[in-house]
Amino acid sequence: MTGETIVARAGVGAGASPWRILSGHxxxxxxxxxxxxxxxxxxxxxxxxxxxxxxxxxxxxxxxxxxxxxxxxxxxxxxxxxxxxxxxxxxxxxxxxxxxxxxxxxxxxxxxxxxxxxxxxxxxxxxxxxxxxxxxxxxxxxxxxxxxxxxxxxxxxxxxxxxxxxxxxxxxxxxxxxxxxxxxxxxxxxxxxxxxxxxxxxxxxxxxxxxxxxxxxxxxxxxxxxxxxxxxxxxxxxxxxxxxxxxxxxxxxxxxxxxxxxxxxxxxxxxxxxxxxxxxxxxxxxxxxxxxxxxxxxxxxxxxxxxxxxxxxxxxxxxxxxxxxxxxxxxxxxxxxxxxxxxxxxxxxxxxxxxxxxxxxxxxxxxxxxxxxxxxxxxxxxxxxxxxxHPAFYREPKAAAAAEAVAKVPAGVTVEAANSLGPALTGKATVLLWTGQSHGSPWVVADVARVEFPFGSPADQLAKVAELRLRGYVTVFERDGYVVLRRG
Structure with missing residues (x-):
């Protein structure tokens, strides 16, 4: 397309510089x-x-x-x-x-x-x-x-x-x-x-x-x-x-x-x-x-x-x-x-x-x-x-508790994390998804207050946390539904 055509389509006078028109666009x-x-x-x-x-x-x-x-x-x-x-x-x-x-x-x-x-x-x-x-x-x-x-x-x-x-x-x-x-x-x-x-x-x-x-x-x-x-x-x-x-x-x-x-x-x-x-x-x-x-x-x-x-x-x-x-x-x-x-x-x-x-x-x-x-x-x-x-989009009532939970996990470890917590941990740890099947990781960060993929309900997540505790995991942190467990 020529500069003259662009000028014409832009509705600018013929004396205008095509380069200026193009630069403006x-x-x-x-x-x-x-x-x-x-x-x-x-x-x-x-x-x-x-x-x-x-x-x-x-x-x-x-x-x-x-x-x-x-x-x-x-x-x-x-x-x-x-x-x-x-x-x-x-x-x-x-x-x-x-x-x-x-x-x-x-x-x-x-x-x-x-x-x-x-x-x-x-x-x-x-x-x-x-x-x-x-x-x-x-x-x-x-x-x-x-x-x-x-x-x-x-x-x-x-x-x-x-x-x-x-x-x-x-x-x-x-x-x-x-x-x-x-x-x-x-x-x-x-x-x-x-x-x-x-x-x-x-x-x-x-x-x-x-x-x-x-x-x-x-x-x-x-x-x-x-x-x-x-x-x-x-x-x-x-x-x-x-x-x-x-x-x-x-x-x-x-x-x-x-x-x-x-x-x-x-x-x-x-x-x-x-x-x-x-x-x-x-x-x-x-x-x-x-x-x-x-x-x-x-x-x-x-x-x-x-x-x-x-x-x-x-x-x-x-x-x-x-x-x-x-x-x-x-x-x-x-x-x-x-x-x-x-x-x-x-x-x-x-x-x-x-x-x-x-x-x-x-x-x-x-x-x-x-x-x-x-x-x-x-x-x-x-x-x-x-x-x-919407102002509510920028606020998360549980964000402070979530941040405190992930801060408990040291760098360089392998951690099984709830689906919504993994992105906050992946920069410092090897993240696995927390599921109903335990992988024996030294750290687990769970969320038992809301449904997390791939669980079907918070009740299932609570049951899994109870199972991990029976298997020797120790609670390091617990607040607002977030639970941090360390293998004993």
Whole structure:
């Protein structure tokens, strides 16, 4: 796009400097991204500081990155002992996420889970400039700002930022780069981002397959076929070989037992009853709710764009499964596809305007982007960003007792900690999850006042504490439901 075109779209006189216009946009877009990153970081750091973060999954990621930072294999004892696979269980055997190694330098600056929360916030916000550039190119400058703010306030990003830190932190940025760079004709940069995406998680090959299908539909058939083949080969390689080679079990995440014992069996089951297969993603209220919430922020226009094909395999992976948490809108899973659907909404509007022969109708472009922002704002009170303007979010009545409890544990030991206490201990101790099965650790930090994963009730937790005392553990601290035990 030329400088004159940018000036015209910005509504600035022809005598203005294009460089000055571009610099002004950089500052404003950067400010939006900065404010978004601060909001996401505050959301996560307050949860960490008030003992609302969890060992599953923040301690898992912390242990992996800490080992990478020390130039060691990414062992995750908290997960290995939970699965009964030992202290030297590799994170790569659980989810194939070697991209976590990129976070290791952060631990040379600040060794602790707070670094992961801040990194996640920055990465989520870093997708905004690419979304802005794509939208500006398709719809114009003002819609680009409105859509960027809508993404910044979007519920999938809010939910992901409020639930510890996960590999999804890399996906909005990488998918935004893929879409924007390809649209700008920078195919090499787009495919480089795609290669990095495959290092995020074992199922990202499905998203690459979707990207290939999109390329085929828009007419870039050769690249599309290559991309589909490459994505499929990556899925088979990672799930069929690499996960097992690192000590994992590919069946750990097989969530389709209702369809069959394996992929061929599931495919055959769906072919035998295609009507049931088509209805399965809509068979539960939670599924329908999540699906609607995914497409509604674009006023359903994302469904008019081939870009939605990029998100389709991941969405089907969730909705065809038998794991209820994958269907929900409460966790991080929707953040995998949010940027794709926003870009698809932008493209869908442009396609609709061309179909009705009004491709340059600025008023319709402005109306849609304003509506997208309005929808994002109306959804804020339903999701995690709503907490930021409630004073109660920043207070936790039991925080002082929790801090005193974790302070009783000396550095360098192994400790079995309640799920909400592990993140506060992982910087100084080897944390295992406190469960109904004791691992004989020298220290245990329990919470018997509220339900802690994986227990079913506080009564079960009280019973476990009583059992540990009978086995010779001595109470070192007890207050507000927190109990610190040391093995005698």
């Amino acid at each position: 950089r500052v404003r877009v950067g400010a939006i991204a900065l404010l978004a990153a601060v909001a996401y970081a505050v959301l996560g750091l307050v949860r960490l500081g008030t003992f609302r973060a969890t060992s599953f999954d923040l301690v898992i990621l912390d242990q992996a990155v800490r080992n990478y930072a020390s130039l060691r294999p990414p062992h995750v004892p908290v997960l290995g002992m939970f699965h009964g696979r030992g202290m030297d269980y590799l994170q790569l055997a659980d989810h194939f996420s070697p991209v976590y190694a990129l976070l290791a330098p952060l631990y040379w600056i600040h060794d602790g889970p707070a670094s992961l929360i801040v990194a996640q916030a920055v990465l989520f916000a870093a997708a905004i400039p690419f979304l802005w550039r794509f939208t500006r190119r398709v719809l114009g400058v003002v819609p680009a700002y409105l859509v960027s703010v809508a993404y910044a306030l979007s519920w999938p990003i809010a939910q992901a930022a409020a639930f510890d830190a996960h590999e999804v932190m890399f996906v909005p940025l990488l998918t935004a780069i893929m879409i924007e760079r390809y649209h700008a004709g920078r195919v090499r940069a787009a495919f480089l981002a795609m290669l990095v995406l495959l290092l995020v998680k074992e199922d990202m090959g499905l998203m690459v397959i979707g990207a290939g299908l999109c390329l085929i539909v828009i007419g870039d058939r050769l690249r599309g076929l290559i991309t589909v083949t490459f994505g499929l080969g990556t899925v088979l390689l990672v799930r069929g070989l690499l996960v097992s080679a690192f000590g994992g079990d590919p069946k750990d995440f097989w969530a389709y037992g209702h369809l069959g014992p394996d992929v061929p069996g599931a495919i055959l089951a769906m072919l035998r009853d295609p009507v049931a297969a088509v209805l399965l993603p809509f068979g539960e209220e939670a599924k329908v709710d999540t699906l609607f919430l995914l497409v509604w922020p674009t006023l359903l226009l994302c469904l008019l764009s081939p870009l939605s094909l990029m998100a389709l395999p991941h969405v089907l992976e969730r909705m065809l499964s038998d794991r209820a948490q994958w269907w929900q809108s409460d966790f991080q899973y929707s953040a995998f596809t949010v940027i794709i659907l926003f870009c698809a909404g932008v493209d869908g509007l442009a396609r609709l305007l061309r179909r009705i022969r009004r491709p340059d109708d600025a008023s319709l472009k402005l109306a849609w982007s304003a509506a997208a922002l309005a929808i994002a704002i109306t959804l804020v009170p339903r999701f995690a960003l709503d907490q930021l303007y």
